[in-house]
Amino acid sequence: MSDNPDIIQPLQDVTTPEPLLPPEPVLLPPAGPQAGSQTPKEYRRNRWTFPIGTIGRDMLYTLFSMFFLVYLARVGGLSDATYGAVTIVIVAIRVIDAVSDPLMGMIVDNTRTRWGKHKPWITIGALASGLITLVIFWDKGLDGAAYVVVFAVLYVLWSATYSLNDIAYWSYVPELSTDQKERENIGSKARIFALIGTFAVVATILEVTKAWGNDKLAWFLFAVVVVAVLWVAQAVTLFGVKEPPTATAVRPRTSFRDFVRAIAGNDQLLWIAISMLLFMIGYTTTVSMGAFYFTNVYGNDAMYSLFAIVLGASQIISLILVPHVAKHITRATIYLIAMILVVVGYVIFFFAPTTTMIFIGIAGVFIFIGQAAIQWLILLSLADTVDYGHWKLGKRNDSVTFSIQPFIYKSGGAIASGVVGLSAIISGINRDSAVILSGTPLFNFKALMFLLPLVCILIGWVVYKAKFRIDEKFYAQLHAALVERGDLVDEQ
Secondary structure, three states: OOOOOEEEEOOOOOOOHHOOOOOOOOOOOOOOOOOOOOOOHHHHHHHHHHHHHHHHHHHHHHHHHHOOHHHHHHOOOHHHHHHHHHHHHHHHHHHHHHHHHHHHHHHHOOOOOOOOOOHHHHHHHHHHHHHHHHHHHHOOOOOOOHHHHHHHHHHHHHHHHHHHHHHHHHHOHHHHHHHHHHHHHHHHHHHHHHHHHHHHHHHHHHHHHHHHHOHHHHHHHHHHHHHHHHHHHHHHHHOOOOOOHHHHHHOOOOOOHHHHHHHOOOOOHHHHHHHHHHHHHHHHHHHHHHHHHHHHOOOOOHHHHHHHHHHHHHHHHHHHHHHHOOOOHHHHHHHHHHHHHHHHHHHHHHHHOOOOOOOHHHHHHHHHHHHHHHHHHHHHHHHHHHHHHHHHHHOOOOHHHHHHHHHEEEEEEEEHHHHHHHHHHHOHHHHHHHOOHHHHHHHHHHHHHHHHHHHHHHHHHHHHHHHHHOOOOHHHHHHHHHHHHHOOOOOO
16 A cells, blocks of 8 residues: 555445446645635525424424334323334334434435536425324314324334435535535534524423323423424425536436445445444433423423533534534544533432432533534434445445434434333333332432433444544545546646
């Protein structure tokens, strides 16, 4: 291997398929400013019209991933057996759906319409998942096996249609710009609006549904509001995003063999996927158990809304600052700092007394400032693997690559749902939603909410540090190589 740092080379642990790469290494200029650092004026509106679209999407996802089991425990009136069966259905469908998501990514990649490949599926997915949400939350007067069967059918449809929207939406990120800094700009704003959507639900749902009667009708009306926001916000993206040439270029269709190679042949995608999955298992488990914590451990669910507002603000501040910080330190350093904050926060939260909110609030701020930075970094790393796969395999599969994201979210959410459902049953929360935990049940609950997630998040960081190699310098060379080969349009 050449010692010349200006020659782009395959990573040491990568087996490069010779027919798809140039026969000789591509000589590049020294790594300097990113290509495309000056975004054309006509595409600058994408910095806002794309991110706004995710407000309602994340409201909808939060409603299901964090609060559906809470909804059933509070007003569902289900027996432990039925509640347990619904939990199993959710976990099973999320796992099955997660496995099928990459195939949906292939469907998006192979779409050819006058509106491009992203917007049709964003539209179909948003409309269908919104309507199915309303049917799920509508009181159908069912119980027992009948409820489980009907819910299973509806949830399969919801999960599939939401996935199509999710894959088509997030796979836009590497298409809207091939410049790392512009992606950071768009990605940070998208994460900010996603957090606004998430915490709009987290901060209001318990208090609003309580004010509206805390019954099935109250939860249905809340779902109506969420779906309305989903459709309006997605319309902003659909009508506001202007696609650059990279996004509208007609490319060869993706065969099943291409699909397999796009995932299995992209080693950096696989490593970031493992790291991301471990992180999401930990993060989703902690957040999903939050409503139970304030009701059944702290003893005052009104504090949950206040806690959510503080944490939402912490995450938004983190996402506003982190792109500016990234101008001065590397992404790897950002990840390390974020991990230190998360670890400190988890330790404080585990030992925090339940007689005051001070320590709980401090712990939450540490955890979620770090968490927001990690999610931002993982999103952009995933986008970089699109270009890496393009360079290594000779074919660009952005939607197949980004289908890994919903796969990870659903797999992590499935495991988190299983933990939440199990803890609700064994602790007696499903039978008595007002029970205050103590002794061994309390320790077990806190171990599942804090210790298990922290272990997963730490292992995820170790995987990223040891195996993910697409740093800023390597990406600059990678981008230049693709432009030199004629595989990308330089945005300057």
